[in-house]
Amino acid sequence: MSASAKDRRSLFGHLALFTALYGGYGALSPFLPLFLEQRGLSAQEIAWLLAMAMLVRMAAGPLAGRIADRWGIVGPVFTLAAALTGVAASAHLAVAGFAGLFVVALAYAVFTAPLAPFADALALSASEGRRRFDYGWVRGAGSAAFILATSLAGMVVVTVGIRGAILLGAGLFIAAGFAAWTLPTQPIAEPARPAAGRGLMIVLANRRFGLVVLAASLILGAHALHDAFAMILWSRHGITPDVAGLLWAEAVASEIVVFLVAGPWILARLEPGRAIGLAALVGALRWGISAETVSLTVLMAIQCLHGLTFALLHLACLKEIGRCVPQNLTVTALTLYGPLGLGLSSALFTLASGPLFAAYGASGLWVMSGVSLAALPVAVLLARGERSRSGERVHR
CATH class of the missing domain: 1.20.1250.20 (MFS general substrate transporter like domains)
Structure with a gap:
């Protein structure tokens, strides 16, 4: 062949x-x-x-x-x-x-x-x-x-x-x-070995990395109630499964657009801290609107925001991690950022979403709006650090 x-x-x-x-x-x-x-x-x-x-x-x-x-x-x-x-x-x-x-x-x-x-x-x-x-x-x-x-x-x-x-x-x-x-048949290249314990401690001691993980954990964790109960909520309000499937597909489509086009364009104009802040604000808006209405027209409009609350956030966090963590410790940082940071956060917020949805229904999404908004001060701290680094470069 x-x-x-x-x-x-x-x-x-x-x-x-x-x-x-x-x-x-x-x-x-x-x-x-x-x-x-x-x-x-x-x-x-x-x-x-x-x-x-x-x-x-x-x-x-x-x-x-x-x-x-x-x-x-x-x-x-x-x-x-x-x-x-x-x-x-x-x-x-x-x-x-x-x-x-x-x-x-x-x-x-x-x-x-x-x-x-x-x-x-x-x-x-x-x-x-x-x-x-x-x-x-x-x-x-x-x-x-x-x-x-x-x-x-x-x-x-x-x-x-x-x-x-x-x-x-x-x-x-x-x-x-x-x-x-x-x-x-294709041999898989041997992956880079994770850094030793000292490298792990270096990453954990990195203040900016900790801020990135905290902000991402809050913004992505705020998705938990929607991801677990949106289909159930929509079904209770007469939205049929075929239409609900299209709404879900619309959210993923907006994610693709941001990953491929809008995200790189935004990050060429905004530093990662500001982009994370934008994702936090959009998340707060998205969940606040979702708490108040299940109008199909409104749902169609706000599903597009998923590209900003998920894809833009992910791109901004990866860009900041690439800047603040030493290159030889990137794999270690991503291992902490993904499974231990975001995975654990999503699991805990999903666990909390059950009693929240059972007690308040759609209104429970106001709590998730507040969780997303809580990431904004963290993003501000990241943005201030970016300004400080820019000022240092100018003076040099």
Whole structure:
């Protein structure tokens, strides 16, 4: 097989993998809370289940990574995990009651934990060297697949019920495993070893890094009630699953636009601290409006704000981390920023969202508006530090 033919096969294989994987997430994730409610779980039980799944995923992902790296079996582990994810997703339909659903949800969390990072590792390794393809192509295809699958799943739910979305997601996860199995053999470059304990302490002692993690934890944590209960809230107010799926897809589409176009444009004009402050203000506005109305017209307008409350925030935080942390400690910093900072924050806020939604319904989103706004003073401190650094450069 010629080099160009191998390159095309590699590109198409990774496109298939990302399309199936993120299609599976798109079909299942938005509708899972609604399914759990239909199975009789209370708001507190749904929040507890989702939060525990997040914590399990945080522990299982690094463990799977160590196993795969030690034996050089990233592709096979991905294939097995994706297949088991499909089985676990389907198993939701076979159980009832909190205990049974809790066990299945934890199994689903364990199996999904390595999927996204392993897919990234496979694609990044294959795209290196001779420039077979750009990683952004396959990641963009994944985001587009998420949108399409969420929209399709909404129509499936209207037609055949919530079981259809569960089975669609399960099938797509299994397809992702098959796509990984058929990829051309590609050695995965050995990842950079994490910094020793001293490097970890250097990152933890970095004041600006701590401010970035705090701001991101508040702004992203404020998404928790919406992510866990938006589908349930909308359903109670007569918004059908197909329309709800389109609303969810609109939010992801705005995220893609910010990642690819608007975000870089904004960050060329605003320092990261100011961009983080903008995300905090937009988040407070978004959740405040969501607390007061479920008008479809208004929801369509504010779903576009997700690009600023998520994607712009992420880009700004990564840019600031790249500036304030020594280059040889970037991997350590990102390990703390992601799973331990944002993952733990999301789990805790999701856990709090259950009783909040049960007691106040949509009005509970005012609390999330306040949480997002609480990140603004942190962003101001970051912005002041940026001005100080600029002044030092001028005087030099």
